[in-house]
Amino acid sequence: MAVSGNGRGPRAPLVADRRVAASRPAASSTPSGSRKGGSGGNGKPPGRGTSPSNRPPRRRGPIGRFFFGLFGLLWRIIWGIGWRVGFVMGTILAAAVFYFYAQLAPVTDLIDARSRGSVTFLDRENKVFAWRGETFGGMITAETVSPFLHDAVVATEDRRFYLHLGISPRGIASAIRINLAEGRGPFSGNGGSTITQQVAKLLCLGVPYDQTQWKSEADYEADCRRGSMWRKIKEVPYAIAMELKYSKEEILTIYFNRAYLGAGARGFEAAAQRYFGKSANEVNAAEAAMLAGLLKAPSYFAPTNNMDRARARANVIIGLMEEQGYLTADQATEARANPARLSEAAASRSGGFFADWVMETAPAFLTTQTTEDVIIRTTLDQQLQRASEEALAYIFDTKIKQGSNAQAAIVVMSADGAVRAMVGGRKTQAAGSFNRATQALRQTGSAFKPFVYAAALDLGWSPEDYVEDTPYTINIPGSGPWSPKNYDEKFKGMITLTQALAESRNIPAVKVSEAVGRDNVRKVAADFGIQSDLAAGPALALGASESTLLEMTGAYAGILNGGSSVTPYGLVELSLQGEEEPLIGAAGGIGERVISEQSARLLTYMMTKVIENGTGGRARLDDRQAAGKTGTTQAARDAWFVGYTADYVAGVWMGYDDNTPLTGVTGGGLPAEIWHEVMVRVHEGLPPKPLPMDIPAPRAPPQPEYQDPGTVAQQPQRDRSQEDPVEALLRDLLGLY
Numbered sequence: 210m211a212v213s214g215n216g217r218g219p220r221a222p223l224v225a226d227r228r229v230a231a232s233r234p235a236a237s238s239t240p241s242g243s244r245k246g247g248s249g250g251n252g253k254p255p256g257r258g259t260s261p262s263n264r265p266p267r268r269r270g271p272i273g274r275f276f277f278g279l280f281g282l283l284w285r286i287i288w289g290i291g292w293r294v295g296f297v298m299g300t301i302l303a304a305a306v307f308y309f310y311a312q313l314a315p316v317t318d319l320i321d322a323r324s325r326g327s328v329t330f331l332d333r334e335n336k337v338f339a340w341r342g343e344t345f346g347g348m349i350t351a352e353t354v355s356p357f358l359h360d361a362v363v364a365t366e367d368r369r370f371y372l373h374l375g376i377s378p379r380g381i382a383s384a385i386r387i388n389l390a391e392g393r394g395p396f397s398g399n400g401g402s403t404i405t406q407q408v409a410k411l412l413c414l415g416v417p418y419d420q421t422q423w424k425s426e427a428d429y430e431a432d433c434r435r436g437s438m439w440r441k442i443k444e445v446p447y448a449i450a451m452e453l454k455y456s457k458e459e460i461l462t463i464y465f466n467r468a469y470l471g472a473g474a475r476g477f478e479a480a481a482q483r484y485f486g487k488s489a490n491e492v493n494a495a496e497a498a499m500l501a502g503l504l505k506a507p508s509y510f511a512p513t514n515n516m517d518r519a520r521a522r523a524n525v526i527i528g529l530m531e532e533q534g535y536l537t538a539d540q541a542t543e544a545r546a547n548p549a550r551l552s553e554a555a556a557s558r559s560g561g562f563f564a565d566w567v568m569e570t571a572p573a574f575l576t577t578q579t580t581e582d583v584i585i586r587t588t589l590d591q592q593l594q595r596a597s598e599e600a601l602a603y604i605f606d607t608k609i610k611q612g613s614n615a616q617a618a619i620v621v622m623s624a625d626g627a628v629r630a631m632v633g634g635r636k637t638q639a640a641g642s643f644n645r646a647t648q649a650l651r652q653t654g655s656a657f658k659p660f661v662y663a664a665a666l667d668l669g670w671s672p673e674d675y676v677e678d679t680p681y682t683i684n685i686p687g688s689g690p691w692s693p694k695n696y697d698e699k700f701k702g703m704i705t706l707t708q709a710l711a712e713s714r715n716i717p718a719v720k721v722s723e724a725v726g727r728d729n730v731r732k733v734a735a736d737f738g739i740q741s742d743l744a745a746g747p748a749l750a751l752g753a754s755e756s757t758l759l760e761m762t763g764a765y766a767g768i769l770n771g772g773s774s775v776t777p778y779g780l781v782e783l784s785l786q787g788e789e790e791p792l793i794g795a796a797g798g799i800g801e802r803v804i805s806e807q808s809a810r811l812l813t814y815m816m817t818k819v820i821e822n823g824t825g826g827r828a829r830l831d832d833r834q835a836a837g838k839t840g841t842t843q844a845a846r847d848a849w850f851v852g853y854t855a856d857y858v859a860g861v862w863m864g865y866d867d868n869t870p871l872t873g874v875t876g877g878g879l880p881a882e883i884w885h886e887v888m889v890r891v892h893e894g895l896p897p898k899p900l901p902m903d904i905p906a907p908r909a910p911p912q913p914e915y916q917d918p919g920t921v922a923q924q925p926q927r928d929r930s931q932e933d934p935v936e937a938l939l940r941d942l943l944g945l946y
Contacts (some may be wrong), residue, residue: 226685254480298513305446307450309414309446310578316462320348321345321476322858325342325343325578325640326579326580326583328341328568328579328904329786331584332649333551333587334789336591338554338560338589338594339561341577342579343473343479344474344482345479345482346480346489348478349465349490350457350465351457351461351462351463352458354489355489355491356502357498358492358500360462361493361535362464362501362504364503364529364533365502366407366501366547367403371457373454374452375445375448376405376445377877385774387508397531402444402687404707406463408463409448410444411467412467414440451911465489470503471507471508471513474511475666480503481496484500485550486699493549494541495549498523498527499520500528503519508560516551520548523548547757554591559591561633562647563631563779564587566759567779568781571780572795572914574836576886581785582786582787584784585783588627588778590630594630594632594776596630596890597891600883600887604711604882607674614865615635616862616866617632617645617861618645618862619758619883620632620648620758621857621887622762622858624766624769625856626778627778627798631683647757647759649663651758651847651867652840653756654840654841654842654898655838656838657749657752658750658839659765660730661722663726663804664732665724665731665840666723667804667808668725668729672706673706674706675704675910676706676720677704678695678701678702678704681699683723691747694715695714695716703910710738710815710823710838711818711822712824722750730750734754736769737764738767738775741755752840758849758862760778763856765858767876769855769858772805772809773801774800775797775798776798776800778796780793780796780797782794807903809901810903814905820835820836820837824876825838825876826881828885829885830889831857832856832897833854834854834897835854837850837852837853837884838850839877840879845870846864848862848874848878849862849876850880854888854898855901856895857888863879863880891932
């Protein structure tokens, strides 16, 4: 304490204070800031408020010093190795990126890399109805494609597309977590790939397709999609290189054009055309969502396979677009309320058998093996095609018990051989399925008989000539006697050729065939287009030979057109996409004359009686004339009805693929009813036209050799003065008049 007095200055410090200081010399030797006089020099208790730097060093025990030293050593080792490895890996990555960057081609060269082309079929009105191969609808860009489709793809496949540099570690980690949680391998199932990585897969990481290395393009693409660890590693530099080489919109453009979207559609333009009949530039929100939904599993979500499943997937996409702000709530609601609908061609999936047949008639290098995109104009009439399919379905739904394995086929054509409709089986089949209209060789039965009478008429016979329907036996060399029988096992006696054909009598048909000569019958049938080997024996007249429905229908078309052969055809012209000049024109049509026009007109008259008075009564049309012939083979393994009006020829075959006999079915039964239903629908809206036919002058039946003049009137006899003697002898021997 300082005390003043006597005008002096302050007193010196108390001696006691000095003694205390002097008594603790060690304190003066302590570092600055250490404790002094027990207060630390600031009036606070020792140890409180002092900075860490002023604290005495904390001593560790030997164990602590050991572990701390070990950790420091390990850290220095890891850091020393890590930055070196990181540097090496970064250098390798940069080199790989640079390598891939240098290899990447211009965007326009990456749009379409198909090694095979496609075939697009147009009907007679130039409307698309079928495709074969993988179609490419033409280049579209991310700038011109529908904004709805652009946004749907980004929202579905890579919502952070515009934020990353080709890879998304967050997405990969999430995919691995999902895969492991579901019991799969880390890279099996969800891949966490960005759009850029998916494009890298589509480009096969720059590896081109080599036919010597892969069996097919499908194998090549499957190999490119394998999610091995090595491929995942390669994807990283490749994706980064793409991001550096191309803009985001250019990467999307490649994606839009190369992605496979089911039903043979490569790229969104082809898919939009195939499913909706419009360009990808024009699709609405609902259609865009359905197309984007195909990317996950093209075949599974294809609307042509299962529309309900495709729409459910589309609703998920619409929800994603709404959640990410690409659609307003009102737009999303409207899209759900008005889901996408297939185009007429895609919905009907009709004409498949027809398209397969046309593919077979054209050169393989322009169809199944084409490397170009081909356009084929055809004769198909989609309205008639639907009519045929509906008629067949109606009969099987109403006349045949469910579960039946019976099959049927239909061909509708014009008189010049232009095929307008073709049904190759009861159910719509996949491309390449067995076509019963063109590939099934079946016995023709009585449907062959018109060619027997055509040969007779062309030799000058009349429909009103007479033949005896009586028991008849032929001795066949090497086989012995053969006696044909009528289906009802009855005999009608003396009947006209017209009645014999109308009632499908077997014995008269054989007698006429033998009279005119089997070779003549065989030649007429072959010239009309029956190309298969024709039976050599007398059973030729009864349809023992085999033929296809297409051949038989074409042969009947020759009768309708006045007696000239026709070659059935479906291809009108074939050209390369984008080129106007066709490479191939129609290869079918009317050919050489087979029988005279008068003979054809008389035969048509005879065949009208089959429908009016004979076995084909169920085929009768109420509003127009029709001519035709039934056919049933031995044991009813095949049943036919082939006939025509002035507008169209139609053929129907029915049977089992394994040749099981039909039960209670003849050509005049279900086949005639199918024919009737087809023709009613086919002629809807067409005015009736008369058939081109001549009505023959009636002839009285010949007189019996012995008769009672008092009870039987004398009948005029046929003038045989101009007949060939051999023919006259055959007539007398066979009972023909």
